[in-house]
Amino acid sequence: MLKKLSFSPVIIAVILAVALLLWLFSGDNYSAKQQAPAEQQVPKAEIAVVETEWSDAKAYQATQVAQGQVMPWRSVSIKAQQAGTVEAILKQQGERAKQGDKLIKLSDEGRAASLAQAKANLVLRKSELDSARALGKNKFLSATELTRLESELAKAQAELTAAELAVTQREPVAPFDAMVDRRHIEIGSLVQPGTELMQLVQIDKLKVTAQVPQQHVSALALGQHVSLRLLDGRKLDGELSFISYAADTATRSFYIEVTAENPELWRIAGASATVEIALDAIQAHHISPALLSLDNSGQLGLSVVNEQKQVEFYPVTLLSADNDGAWVSGLPERAQIITQGAGFVKTGDTVRIAGAKA
Incomplete structure (x- = not known):
């Protein structure tokens, strides 16, 4: 007589789980054989939207700015040429001496x-x-x-x-019209040849010296108008009178001299002044400094939209900047400058203009 088979509940659960897995696998495999996988959809590239404004070039009076040193037009130290005792001082400190005037008298x-x-x-x-x-x-x-x-x-x-x-x-004289700026002797002083007696300076005309960087010297020319601004705000007009032919080997800058009239005899010789040289007028654009950016090579420039609605990057030269804006050169005569969205586009991108300002 056959014995009746009996299975524990655990074995029955395992068998059912294996059967279920086999059924699911066979169903997925069959579906994969009957149906091709769905084609992936590539998202279409969206055209960037930017805002622009038109800018027209205008005549800009460029200036070269440098820090200068104000010097007397001429300065000379009067020294004794003979030995003796000072008997008389004929010109005092601060007095004006005409050319040929006697200054002192020796014994x-x-x-x-x-x-x-x-x-x-x-x-x-x-x-x-x-x-x-x-x-x-x-x-x-x-x-x-x-x-x-x-x-x-x-x-x-x-x-x-x-x-x-x-x-x-015995009686030294003034070699040119000048002011007695220093007196180094007194009556009764014993002097020898070479002893300093007086310092004379000519200040009705001044000489201002400065250094100009090598990249800017080509824009300078003799006779250009120069404005001199002193630390206290006073101004003098001058003329560029000398440009050195060789740059300083240490600074790579060129030495210049400016001649300026000083009819009121201002006491400014030896002081510093800001030198502003008026250069030839050039065409430039007045923009907001916030629109300037740097390209991958570190070149300062502006992003504009050309006639094909594509982005172009123009390197520019910053001429000046103040609270009212910046003047730059290097753009076309008329340019459509990107004012919003320049950071999200690159050169060559086609863009859509949201609103161009005239």
């Missing part, structure tokens, strides 16, 4: 007597030579003796010139 120290002696000696030598020449005509004097007397006359003439110069140098 004589026997110079007047030496001059008188030199004059008398010259008269004597001339008389001796005249007599010798008369004798020479009658063959009573040798040619050698005549030559010696001519030499003595030349020596006497040289001694007279030196004596006259020594007397003249």
